[in-house]
Amino acid sequence: MNEIYELELLDGIGIFRPTGSCRFQQVVAMVTGIIVQARERGIRKLVVVTYGLTGFEPPSLSERHWMVREWVEASQGKLKVAMVVPPEFIDPHKFGIVAAANFGVTADVFTSEAEAMKWLQELQ
Numbered sequence: 001m002n003e004i005y006e007l008e009l010l011d012g013i014g015i016f017r018p019t020g021s022c023r024f025q026q027v028v029a030m031v032t033g034i035i036v037q038a039r040e041r042g043i044r045k046l047v048v049v050t051y052g053l054t055g056f057e058p059p060s061l062s063e064r065h066w067m068v069r070e071w072v073e074a075s076q077g078k079l080k081v082a083m084v085v086p087p088e089f090i091d092p093h094k095f096g097i098v099a100a101a102n103f104g105v106t107a108d109v110f111t112s113e114a115e116a117m118k119w120l121q122e123l124q
Contacts, residue, residue, distance in 0.1 A: 005018070005030060005033055005034045005037060007034060007037055007038060007041075007043075009043070010117075011121070012043070012044075012045065013043075013045045013046070013047060013117065013120050013121070014034075014038045014041075014043040014045065014046040014047070015046075015047045015049065015113075016031070016034045016046065016047070016048045016049065017049045017051075017052055018030050018031075018034075018048075018050070018052060018053055019052035019053065020052070020053065020054075020055075021053075021054045021055035022053060022054075022055050022056065023055060023056055024056040024057070024059060024063060027050070027053060027056060028066075028067050028070055028071075031048055031071060032070050032071060032074045034046070034048065035071055035074040035075050035079060035081070036074050038079060039074070039075060039076060039078050039079055043079070044078065044079055044080065045079065045080045045081075045082075045120040045123065046079050046080070046081050046082070047081075047082045047083075047084060047113060047116045047117060047120065048081065048082070048083050048084065049084040049113050049116075050083065050084060050085045050086075050089070051084065051085075051086065058088055058089045059089075061091075061095055064091065064095050064096040064099070065095075065096075065099055067096065068096045068099040068100050068103070069099075069103070071100070071105075071107075072100060072103040072104070072105050075105055077104050077105055079105070080105075080106040080107065080120060080123055081100075081105065081106075081107040082107070082108055082109070082110060082116035082117075082119055082120050083096075083107070083108075083109045083110070083116075084109075084110050084111065084112065084113050084115075084116050085109060085110075085111070086111065087111050089109075090109050090111070094108075094109060096109070097109055106123065
């Protein structure tokens with residue numbers, strides 16, 4: 001990815017708050033880009049806040065699997081990622097989080113940025 005996205009740093013945690021209307025595939029590409037950027041900058045914890053994005057529906061299970069594979073590959077296992085999404089985007093079984101763990105990446109999903117930050121701050 002050649003695009004550079006704005007990444008805020010707070011106490012060593014990267015925070016990405018994209019905004020705008022886009023398709024699901026564009027969201028995945030944006031997050032992939034910020035994961036690569038964070039990894040290359042040596043950032044080990046990342047919060048992605050999606051509340052500013054519109055234009056797409058909650059992903060299907062197959063889309064979640066594809067999304068997680070993209071992000072796992074981009075992270076190379078070097079980042080812990082917290083996603084902040086509207087409640088209707090969270091799979092009741094947290095399929096994406098389970099898949100990420102199966103691929104060796106620590107991740108979780110939250111409905112508030114404060115919860116996500118607290119979770120990351122508590123991780124080693």
